[in-house]
Amino acid sequence: MLTVLTVKEAQQRILSSLNGKRTDMEIVPAMNLLGRVAVEEIVATEMVPSFARSTMDGFAVRSTDTFGASESIPALLTLKGNILMGKEPPGNLEPGEAMAIPTGGMLPPGSDSVVMVEYSEVLGNQVAVYRPAAPLENIIRIGDDFQQGDTVIPAGHVIRSQDIGILSALGHLQLKVYARPRVSIFSTGDEIISPAEQPKPGQIRDINGFALSAQVLEGGGDPQYRGIIADEKEELRSGLLASFDDADIIIISGGSSVGTRDVAVKVIDELPGGGVLFHGVSMRPGKPVIYGISGGKPIFGLSGNPVSAMFSFILFVRPVLRLIQGLPAFPAFVPYVEACLETNLSSPGGREDYVRVMLSGEESSGKEILLRARPVFGGPGLLSTMVKGDGYFVIPRDQEGIPEGSKVKVFLF
Amino acid sequence: MLTVLTVKEAQQRILSSLNGKRTDMEIVPAMNLLGRVAVEEIVATEMVPSFARSTMDGFAVRSTDTFGASESIPALLTLKGNILMGKEPPGNLEPGEAMAIPTGGMLPPGSDSVVMVEYSEVLGNQVAVYRPAAPLENIIRIGDDFQQGDTVIPAGHVIRSQDIGILSALGHLQLKVYARPRVSIFSTGDEIISPAEQPKPGQIRDINGFALSAQVLEGGGDPQYRGIIADEKEELRSGLLASFDDADIIIISGGSSVGTRDVAVKVIDELPGGGVLFHGVSMRPGKPVIYGISGGKPIFGLSGNPVSAMFSFILFVRPVLRLIQGLPAFPAFVPYVEACLETNLSSPGGREDYVRVMLSGEESSGKEILLRARPVFGGPGLLSTMVKGDGYFVIPRDQEGIPEGSKVKVFLF
Numbered sequence: 001m002l003t004v005l006t007v008k009e010a011q012q013r014i015l016s017s018l019n020g021k022r023t024d025m026e027i028v029p030a031m032n033l034l035g036r037v038a039v040e041e042i043v044a045t046e047m048v049p050s051f052a053r054s055t056m057d058g059f060a061v062r063s064t065d066t067f068g069a070s071e072s073i074p075a076l077l078t079l080k081g082n083i084l085m086g087k088e089p090p091g092n093l094e095p096g097e098a099m100a101i102p103t104g105g106m107l108p109p110g111s112d113s114v115v116m117v118e119y120s121e122v123l124g125n126q127v128a129v130y131r132p133a134a135p136l137e138n139i140i141r142i143g144d145d146f147q148q149g150d151t152v153i154p155a156g157h158v159i160r161s162q163d164i165g166i167l168s169a170l171g172h173l174q175l176k177v178y179a180r181p182r183v184s185i186f187s188t189g190d191e192i193i194s195p196a197e198q199p200k201p202g203q204i205r206d207i208n209g210f211a212l213s214a215q216v217l218e219g220g221g222d223p224q225y226r227g228i229i230a231d232e233k234e235e236l237r238s239g240l241l242a243s244f245d246d247a248d249i250i251i252i253s254g255g256s257s258v259g260t261r262d263v264a265v266k267v268i269d270e271l272p273g274g275g276v277l278f279h280g281v282s283m284r285p286g287k288p289v290i291y292g293i294s295g296g297k298p299i300f301g302l303s304g305n306p307v308s309a310m311f312s313f314i315l316f317v318r319p320v321l322r323l324i325q326g327l328p329a330f331p332a333f334v335p336y337v338e339a340c341l342e343t344n345l346s347s348p349g350g351r352e353d354y355v356r357v358m359l360s361g362e363e364s365s366g367k368e369i370l371l372r373a374r375p376v377f378g379g380p381g382l383l384s385t386m387v388k389g390d391g392y393f394v395i396p397r398d399q400e401g402i403p404e405g406s407k408v409k410v411f412l413f
Numbered sequence: 414m415l416t417v418l419t420v421k422e423a424q425q426r427i428l429s430s431l432n433g434k435r436t437d438m439e440i441v442p443a444m445n446l447l448g449r450v451a452v453e454e455i456v457a458t459e460m461v462p463s464f465a466r467s468t469m470d471g472f473a474v475r476s477t478d479t480f481g482a483s484e485s486i487p488a489l490l491t492l493k494g495n496i497l498m499g500k501e502p503p504g505n506l507e508p509g510e511a512m513a514i515p516t517g518g519m520l521p522p523g524s525d526s527v528v529m530v531e532y533s534e535v536l537g538n539q540v541a542v543y544r545p546a547a548p549l550e551n552i553i554r555i556g557d558d559f560q561q562g563d564t565v566i567p568a569g570h571v572i573r574s575q576d577i578g579i580l581s582a583l584g585h586l587q588l589k590v591y592a593r594p595r596v597s598i599f600s601t602g603d604e605i606i607s608p609a610e611q612p613k614p615g616q617i618r619d620i621n622g623f624a625l626s627a628q629v630l631e632g633g634g635d636p637q638y639r640g641i642i643a644d645e646k647e648e649l650r651s652g653l654l655a656s657f658d659d660a661d662i663i664i665i666s667g668g669s670s671v672g673t674r675d676v677a678v679k680v681i682d683e684l685p686g687g688g689v690l691f692h693g694v695s696m697r698p699g700k701p702v703i704y705g706i707s708g709g710k711p712i713f714g715l716s717g718n719p720v721s722a723m724f725s726f727i728l729f730v731r732p733v734l735r736l737i738q739g740l741p742a743f744p745a746f747v748p749y750v751e752a753c754l755e756t757n758l759s760s761p762g763g764r765e766d767y768v769r770v771m772l773s774g775e776e777s778s779g780k781e782i783l784l785r786a787r788p789v790f791g792g793p794g795l796l797s798t799m800v801k802g803d804g805y806f807v808i809p810r811d812q813e814g815i816p817e818g819s820k821v822k823v824f825l826f
Contacts, residue, residue: 030608031638034627048797051614055718055794057671085673086604088614102671104604104717106615117671145797152800160826161631162799165624165719168608169617169796191499191517195443195581201464201501202519204582211578214447218574225444258470258515258530260498304517305468306578333772333784333803335748335825359746371746381468383582384461384558386575387565390746412748413573 004280006397007315007352010289013277014316015329017293023179023248023324030167033159035220036177037326042153047143048169052107056138059098059120059127060089060111066133074121074128083108098127107139114138145169156326178326180222183317184247185212186239188231188264189254189304207306207383208253215313219321221249231260236267240299248324250297251317254304261288264301268292271299282351282397285380286311306383311354336409337391339373341402349400356389357410373410389413417693419810420728420765423702426690427729428742430706436592436661436737443580446572448633449590450739455566460556461582465520469551472511472533472540473502473524476548487534487541496521511540520552527551558582569739591739593635596730597660598625599652601644601677602667602717620719620796621666628726632734634662644673649680653712661737663710664730667717674701677714681705684712695764695810698793699724719796724767749822750804752786754815762813769802770823786823802826 005013025039054060061077069075077098081090089108093099098115099108100122107114113133121128145166146152152166153159159167159175167175187209195205206228213223224247229239231254240250255264269276274294281289286308290301298320302309319329339359347353357373373393376385391412395402402408418426438452467473474490482488490511494503502521506512511528512521513535520527526546534541558579559565565579566572572588580588600622608618619641626636637660642652644667653663668677674692682689687707694702699721703714711733715722732742752772760766770786786806789798804825808815815821 030623031626031636034630049617050612055792084615085602086606086616102673104602104617140792140794144791145795161624161627162719162723162796162826164627165620165723166796166800168623169620171608171611171618173608189498189517195584195586198584199463202497202499204462204517205584207578207582210443210581211574213444214574214577217447223444260515306575310575310578333750333825335750337746337748338751378557379468379553381553382558383575383579387579412746413575 004282004287005278007281007283010278010281010291010316011319014291014298014320015323017277018298018320018323019296021296021324022326023181025176026179027174028177029174030164030172033164033167033175033177034161036159036175038153038155038157038159039176039178039326041151041155042167042172042175044146044148044150044152044170046170047148048145048166049140049142052142053140054101054103054105054107054114054138055140056114056116057103058101058114058116058138059129060093060101060107061098061113061115061129061133062093062095062111063113063133063135063137065096066115066129066131069129069132071130074130077127077129079122079125079127098129112136112139156328158327180220181248181321181324182224182246183216183221183249183251183321184224184226184243185209185216186226186252187228187254188236188252189260190231192228192254194228208302208304208309211306211310212251212253212302212313215310216321219318220325221321231255231263233263233267236263237270240267240271244295244297247297249317249320250299251302252300253302253309255301261290261301265290268294268299268301283311283315284348284351284353286315286354289316291316305381307380307386310386334411336411337371338407339371339410341404341406341408342372342374344401344404345375345395346401347395347399350397352397353395354392355395356385356392358388359390359410373408386413417695417700418691420694420696423691423694423704423729424732427704427711427733428736430690431711431733431736432709434709434737435739436594438589439592440587441590442587443577443585446577446580446588446590447574449572449588451566451568451570451572452589452591452739454564454568455580455585455588457559457561457563457565457583459583460561461558461579462553462555465555466553467514467516467518467520467527467551468553469527469529470516471514471527471529471551472542473506473514473520474511474526474528474542474546475506475508475524476526476546476550478509479526479528479542479544479546482542482545484543487543490540490542492535492538492540511542525549569741571740593633594661594734594737595637595659596629596634596662596664596734597637597639597656598622598629599639599665600641600667601649601665602673603644605641605667607641621715621717621722624719624723625664625666625715625726628723628730629734632731633738634734644668644676646676646680649676650684653680653684657708657710661710662730662733663712664715665713666715666722668714674703674714678703681707681712681714696724696728697761697764697766699728699767702729704729718794720793720799723799747824749824750784751820752784752823754817754819754821755785755787757814757817758788758808759814760808760812763810765810766808767805768808769798769805771801772803772823786821799826
């Protein structure tokens with residue numbers, strides 16, 4: 001139980017313990033879908049667009065009628081009328097005819113192309129076309145966006161602004177999504193007091209309860225801050241059990257000392273239907289991570305050190321939050337900024353090292369300048385390294401340091 | 414007025430028209446601060462931490478008492494008692510003494526170092542120390558995180574999880590932040606109907622109203638979708654004016670055809686105390702952007718084409734949203750993923766080209782694989798290019814194309 005795992009091993013143990021657990025489903029209106037995860041695939045129930053449209057102001061034509069047209073010998077077509085926005089065209093387009101059409105207007109049957117206003121001229125009841133129009137030029141065909149039956153939103157897709165747009169194009173005013181995971185958050189430790197109180201010597205205000213709640217929110221969850229609980233076996237146990245029905249994930253933070261860590265491990269291990277799956281991960285900061293499960297619910301025991309707790313959240317809790325709300329545990333693409341390390345940096349080796357850095361340098365007038373990354377001074381126990389830092393990069397386990405001038409991938413906080 | 418600006422010129426005109434306008438201020442509790450922007454600098458009103466703490470389980474000592482200690486000749490110190498979590502130590506530490514201390518415990522006056530449990534042993538009422546302890550080893554001093562008077566949160570800083578953590582450490586349970594900008598969103602165009610309706614031939618459901626509302630939300634604003642308004646001068650004018658008091662920014666989308674664009678331009682230009690500042694930007698997609706101001710309020714006329722409207726939002730509305738909620742208009746660091754372009758790509762040149770791409774390839778077992786970017790097939794008028802795309806990259810104005818295999822910076826949607 002005290003074996004120290006690598007970050008990857010720990011992540012694998014956590015994820016495989018979940019057995020594909022998901023939160024409940026709920027129906028959410030389109031306007032509130034941003035960031036939510038679709039339970040089911042959405043298929044286009046109609047063509048998008050449902051009619052052929054012009055992408056330019058001009059004249060709907062049969063392209064064959066314009067072949068060979070030029071400035072000197074324009075094609076002369078009969079102007080058959082105007083197409084109005086939002087209305088059906090006044091009739092079919094017969095050979096030798098043209099209809100005026102606005103951008104977004106519906107093409108008349110028979111037409112296959114639009115000549116831009118710029119290349120045409122109305123002469124009485126005729127239109128002179130000064131350039132040949134290619135078939136399909138300046139038009140969007142029926143179903144060019146999505147054909148009926150096409151997958152529009154795959155199952156497990158996180159809804160972005162454009163997805164809300166296409167849902168409204170299809171008249172899909174609501175969507176079945178996974179509920180936001182409810183995360184119960186306890187702080188423990190005899191030295192911890194409420195942030196509303198004035199600490200006596202030896203006491204500190206609760207940091208983790210608030211910082212972890214914000215991380216849960218950021219990760220798409222619904223944080224439920226349960227306050228401070230004594231690191232005493234019976235109280236911890238009854239507190240955890242009382243929150244079980246309303247929580248999908250439980251986090252206890254605190255108990256950094258061996259004695260209190262032991263209490264947390266023991267309590268989690270003795271919960272009904274589960275036990276501690278590991279205790280300790282070879283990373284810096286964040287080593288004393290406890291992970292257990294009870295009744296199928298993941299339970300994390302994070303360090304009382306806020307920096308450790310926050311990195312443990314990023315590495316271990318966030319993947320669970322993602323997974324149970326229907327996403328892959330790890331995103332396929334994680335954006336970063338590349339920066340040049342300003343100093344030599346040694347790392348203990350044998351564990352992953354999460355280095356907080358401040359970034360400087362900006363792109364100026366389009367010219368690209370490589371950013372500079374400066375490690376934030378201060379030990380792993382200092383929250384100021386997170387507050388002053390813009391992000392972090394990772395020194396892998398098998399590396400004992402990294403030389404000045406190296407390019408590093410910085411993940412922004 | 415019909416001069417077409419570059420993207421940068423347009424951005425500069427917009428930002429300089431705002432005269433440092435900000436939204437109102439409001440007081441928000443710590444738990445709800447994520448993503449909000451601090452109005453005022455927060456200064457540490459006390460030391461963080463407020464007492465010297467141990468970062469290890471072990472013994473508080475005077476480091477000078479341990480100099481020269483070794484496995485064979487340990488330093489023998491008098492065990493003076495236990496320090497309890499959250500309590501003051503039982504007294505001062507005199508020369509030759511040690512006190513047991515847990516991680517997070519308060520150091521007794523007189524001590525300057527902590528010897529880890531691993532390098533010490535209790536022998537009756539004595540502690541044998543088998544290694545010299547360096548001064549300040551395994552301790553966090555008073556104020557190591559923040560000294561009283563230090564800037565903790567600068568003015569204009571966007572609040573992240575760790576910032577909420579440090580605020581709670583300081584007992585700062587609320588913060589003065591800028592209000593979320595209220596953005597009125599109108600859709601216009603005779604072909605546009607409510608997403609709740611069934612379109613007749615030539616009609617399409619409103620996409621932009623919903624997609625832009627989601628973009629506003631994503632950008633930290635408070636979207637107010639005002640529905641569909643006829644692109645008729647008097648109606649547009651009275652609709653805009655009616656929303657003025659409740660909005661910090663106004664967006665009209667639609668009116669892609671020259672005629673309706675002209676109506677929007679005219680209406681915005683004739684609003685009291687302002688006028689149109691530009692009309693048209695050399696970019697693809699998104700050219701027909703109208704920007705005006707009335708009574709100090711920015712008004713955007715975006716294309717009816719959803720792709721154009723969304724990119725115009727990213728390039729022009731988002732910087733305004735940022736600026737008026739107290740942030741720099743453009744973030745100093747914008748994360749991206751680097752990818753290898755899968756095809757040759759031509760670009761019209763003379764305008765910035767925003768290319769939607771699908772990404773593929775993943776990091777596998779720690780080995781880094783360069784992602785591949787494949788442009789999404791389809792014209793700039795197709796929303797499916799945004800829905801199928803993972804992100805976009807930019808081909809600058811002075812470039813007429815980009816060869817297969819080029820490395821591009823992809824900004825994720």
